[in-house]
Amino acid sequence: MKKSPVVTVVAIGIGAALFFVLGRFVAIPSPVPNTNISSQYGLLGFMAALFGPVAGLLIGIIGHALIDFSYGWGIWWSWVIASGCAGFVMGLAAKKLLLGSEAFDGKKILLFNVFQIVANIIAWGLVAPVLDILIYAEPSNKVFVQGLVAGAANIVTTAVIGTLLCFAYSKTRPAAGSLKKEN
Numbered sequence: 001m002k003k004s005p006v007v008t009v010v011a012i013g014i015g016a017a018l019f020f021v022l023g024r025f026v027a028i029p030s031p032v033p034n035t036n037i038s039s040q041y042g043l044l045g046f047m048a049a050l051f052g053p054v055a056g057l058l059i060g061i062i063g064h065a066l067i068d069f070s071y072g073w074g075i076w077w078s079w080v081i082a083s084g085c086a087g088f089v090m091g092l093a094a095k096k097l098l099l100g101s102e103a104f105d106g107k108k109i110l111l112f113n114v115f116q117i118v119a120n121i122i123a124w125g126l127v128a129p130v131l132d133i134l135i136y137a138e139p140s141n142k143v144f145v146q147g148l149v150a151g152a153a154n155i156v157t158t159a160v161i162g163t164l165l166c167f168a169y170s171k172t173r174p175a176a177g178s179l180k181k182e183n
Contacts, residue, residue: 008051012058015047019063024070032149041086041154042161045116048091049166050099056087078131082123086154089119097166104170109163116158124151 003011022040030037040063048056060083068075093115097108104112124147132143 003051008055011047011051012055012062015043015051015055015059016062016066018043019059020066020070023063023067030149030153032146035146035149035153037153037157038150039157039161041116041120041158042163042165044083044087045090045112045119045158045162046165046169048087049094049097049112049115049162050169051091052094053088053091056089056091057084058087060084060087076136078135079128081131082128085127086119086123089122090116090158099166099170100173102170104167109167112163112166113159116162117155120151120154120158124148124154 019040022043023036023038026039027036028038044056044060044063047059061080064080064083065075068080093112096111097104102108125144126147128150129140129143129147132138132146133140
């Protein structure tokens with residue numbers, strides 16, 4: 001189902017705002033310094049699956065930049081870009097999932113989770129640590145541990161929260177051909 005550009009822009013704004021609120025106020029500190037268990041990636045997975053890769057990219061970038069800015073330490077661009085990358089890759093599933101028009105069954109749940117696992121591995125196992133090294137000259141052992149912890153936590157939170165959001169949303173949509181005209 002094709003979404004209006006206006007609807008997509010509004011979704012990006014709402015998605016980024018919710019990403020910010022969840023990331024800023026619902027994050028759980030992990031034992032690894034400067035790394036949280038973040039519920040906002042489940043929301044990002046859902047929004048990206050519903051509105052596509054560009055929306056996922058922008059929600060991740062804007063939302064993460066707002067989180068960093070609000071803490072006052074400046075924007076940590078390597079992780080902001082990684083959040084955008086995760087949203088983009090998760091959004092690639094949108095054309096296959098068709099959340100607004102098809103049931104979110106076992107096959108779609110598996111597909112959503114394959115995409116989100118790949119997205120999180122790319123974002124937190126590759127993009128964030130490599131950019132930390134290139135941009136900030138951070139020690140590789142530190143950033144790969146942070147990426148591993150963040151990636152594992154984001155896979156789990158996206159699997160739970162993202163899957164539940166997709167499932168709940170699909171239940172609010174009438175199935176194709178289920179509406180009949182009354183005589």
